[in-house]
Amino acid sequence: MNRNDLIPIGVLARRTGLAVSAIRYYEERGLVESIRTGGNQRRFLRSDIRRLSFILIAQKLGLGLAEIERELASLPKGRTPTVLDWQRISRSLRSEIDQRIQLLTRTRHKLEECIGCGCLSLDRCQLYNKEDRAGAAGPGPRFVLD
Numbered sequence: 001m002n003r004n005d006l007i008p009i010g011v012l013a014r015r016t017g018l019a020v021s022a023i024r025y026y027e028e029r030g031l032v033e034s035i036r037t038g039g040n041q042r043r044f045l046r047s048d049i050r051r052l053s054f055i056l057i058a059q060k061l062g063l064g065l066a067e068i069e070r071e072l073a074s075l076p077k078g079r080t081p082t083v084l085d086w087q088r089i090s091r092s093l094r095s096e097i098d099q100r101i102q103l104l105t106r107t108r109h110k111l112e113e114c115i116g117c118g119c120l121s122l123d124r125c126q127l128y129n130k131e132d133r134a135g136a137a138g139p140g141p142r143f144v145l146d
Helices: 009-016 020-028 048-060 065-072 083-110 123-128 130-137
Strands: 006-008 042-045
Touching: 006 009, 009 020, 009 042, 009 048, 020 048, 048 065, 048 083, 065 083, 123 130
Parallel strands: none
Antiparallel strands: 006 042
């Protein structure tokens, strides 16, 4: 491993936008791994910038830490992940991401109309959900979640 491949935690924090305490937390969870210097300072692989960036994106997508941990566990320890490693994660998450995109798109469209919750408070709800037909299908926003 090249010495230039290792960066201090402060550099990692600046590059990712994460607080040092957040990086330490992710380290405790095993999502990143530091190498200690002779003076007991943490050093991280430069590729951990991408790993932590993936965590930030995945959280913004609404993935839970358990899901993120599961995906990152498939990456190699102690070496920079390859394109093939990241493609494997991409394929693994693609269906979940596509489902979330569909839900967001449906929500964006239906929010201006009737979402099928049965409130019948909008004029349009009287048209789309006449006599609360959606209520017969079960509770909640039937036109968005079904």
